[in-house]
Amino acid sequence: MEQPSADSVPCNRMDVRVRKFKGKVLVAAGDQAFELEDTAAFVYQQVDDTRTVREIGERLAAEYDVEPDVAVADAAELIAELVRARALDVR
Amino acid sequence: MTSTDRQTPVFADAVGELSSRELLPADTLVVFVAGSMARGWDNETSDVDLYVVSATPWTGPTGQSISAPVVPEEVPVEAFRAGGRRWEAKYWVDTQVDQVLAKVGWDALEDGRLPPYRLVKDEVLLLERICHGVTVLGPEWTERRRAEIWDSALRAVLVASELDLADSRSEDALGQLAAGDLDSAVLSARLAFGFTVEALLASLGEFGSGEKWRARRMRAAKPDVLPYDLYWEIETMRGLDPQDVGVWVRRVVSECKRITREVDV
Numbered sequence: 028m029e030q031p032s033a034d035s036v037p038c039n040r041m042d043v044r045v046r047k048f049k050g051k052v053l054v055a056a057g058d059q060a061f062e063l064e065d066t067a068a069f070v071y072q073q074v075d076d077t078r079t080v081r082e083i084g085e086r087l088a089a090e091y092d093v094e095p096d097v098a099v100a101d102a103a104e105l106i107a108e109l110v111r112a113r114a115l116d117v118r
Numbered sequence: 119m120t121s122t123d124r125q126t127p128v129f130a131d132a133v134g135e136l137s138s139r140e141l142l143p144a145d146t147l148v149v150f151v152a153g154s155m156a157r158g159w160d161n162e163t164s165d166v167d168l169y170v171v172s173a174t175p176w177t178g179p180t181g182q183s184i185s186a187p188v189v190p191e192e193v194p195v196e197a198f199r200a201g202g203r204r205w206e207a208k209y210w211v212d213t214q215v216d217q218v219l220a221k222v223g224w225d226a227l228e229d230g231r232l233p234p235y236r237l238v239k240d241e242v243l244l245l246e247r248i249c250h251g252v253t254v255l256g257p258e259w260t261e262r263r264r265a266e267i268w269d270s271a272l273r274a275v276l277v278a279s280e281l282d283l284a285d286s287r288s289e290d291a292l293g294q295l296a297a298g299d300l301d302s303a304v305l306s307a308r309l310a311f312g313f314t315v316e317a318l319l320a321s322l323g324e325f326g327s328g329e330k331w332r333a334r335r336m337r338a339a340k341p342d343v344l345p346y347d348l349y350w351e352i353e354t355m356r357g358l359d360p361q362d363v364g365v366w367v368r369r370v371v372s373e374c375k376r377i378t379r380e381v382d383v
Contacts, residue, residue, distance in 0.1 A: 034260065039379070041371055043294060046278070048383040076372075095284050 033081035033118045037074045037106045038116045057113040065102045066091070070105045073117060080106060126168055128201070132254045136168070140179075141196050143172040147212055148256030152247035159334050166200075168207040169247055171259065176209035184208070186240050188217040193240070210244065214262065218244060222272040231279060237275075245272060246326030258286055276325050277383045280317035284310050284378065288371045300363045305353075307370040311352055314374040318344060321381050343380040348373075 032035065044055040052068040054061055063071055069090055073083045083106070085097030091098070111114040133152055136142040142149075153162040153167035170176070176194050185191040194209040218241045237245075247269055253260040287310035294303035315332060319325060324335040336349050351357060352373060358366040 031336055039372075039375060042289065043375070045375075045378070046281065046383050047381065048278075050315045058314070075376075108352075 030107045031080050031110070033079065033084070033099055033103065035039070035117045036077065036084070037080065037110070038076045038118055039074055040114065043114050044074050049082055054114050055111075059112065061112065066101070067105050070102050071109060072113070128320075129252055129254055132166070132168060133204065135200050136170070138153060141207070143170065143174070143176050143208060143236060145173040146255065147173060148253060148259040150247070150251035150253045150260060151267050152251040154331070156250055156252045157330065157334070163202070163352055166203050166205040167247070168205065169210065169244070170207055171210045171212055171215060173212055178209065184240055186214070188214045188252060190214070215244070219266055219270055222270045222275050224271050242276070242326040245365050249323065273320055273323065273325070274383050276320040277317045277381060280313045280381070281381065282319060284313035284317060284374055287313060288374050291367050291371055295364055295367050303367045304358065304363050307367040308355065310374045312372050314377050315344070315349065316378055318381055321383070343377055
């Protein structure tokens with residue numbers, strides 16, 4: 028998919044299996060399983076079906092001490108990847 | 119009378135009760151009171167559950183036992199009445215405890231994966247009761263074993279097992295809902311929630327005591343991720359609308375998934 032807008036709301040899919048194990052976030056979605064990198068894991072864990080991409084980006088900026096605009100763009104990119112991997116939906 | 123008032127004589131008399139009935143092995147390493155009495159959850163009808171661990175197998179007078187997948191396989195059980203209560207003592211051997219713990223050692227990890235779930239109910243109960251029992255003889259033994267349990271993969275194995283079951287029941291619930299099998303979907307969602315709560319509780323060290331104590335264990339664990347009021351609302355199915363069960367099923371599955379994302383295996 029194209030990158031979601033800053034006002035998009037990413038949503039968790041109910042057919043995804045997730046495990047937090049030894050500081051890692053492991054995701055099984057569709058027919059693939061993968062480990063999320065640190066930033067992706069942070070973004071994924073901020074998805075609560077109500078926060079927008081912008082709000083998640085702002086949290087990312089605070090967590091990693093980066094410019095909010097940059098963080099919102101990064102969050103959008105990561106969310107797009109997670110949607111392509113069938114780990115998230117966007118509305 | 120408070121729960122603590124009722125417990126005091128039991129804790130003080132436990133070794134004496136066993137000894138006076140010649141039910142205390144000569145090579146006893148530890149005796150602890152377990153179960154509801156140890157947690158302060160007992161009532162007038164509660165049994166007194168004792169665990170005795172000795173260096174060699176106990177050969178008691180009654181010949182009754184439970185079995186566990188360890189060597190020796192038998193765990194003798196002695197029961198009697200005292201002070202208006204039923205008392206039951208289980209006699210484990212120290213090497214049996216070693217074997218139970220070896221099943222959940224981190225060295226059992228294969229390719230970075232958790233060891234398979236290989237504990238039976240009585241083994242999980244033993245480990246839970248070591249953690250939460252009140253030791254009346256041999257506190258050094260308890261302290262050492264608690265440290266071993268804390269360092270083991272036990273919680274990770276239990277959490278992973280419960281989460282797998284929760285995911286499976288969640289998938290069942292959604293599938294049944296989609297197929298119009300609404301009653302089955304409700305039951306599956308309820309099961310999914312139960313497994314999810316058990317995973318959450320196990321991650322916080324509250325494992326093994328069964329469903330009847332789940333509310334008590336939730337109050338004891340106080341998990342941030344699932345406040346008690348929300349837990350109790352779902353546990354008692356308060357929001358279930360018979361005219362539209364799908365709303366409840368989807369909400370419960372959604373809560374299960376949310377909790378799962380927060381639980382550390």
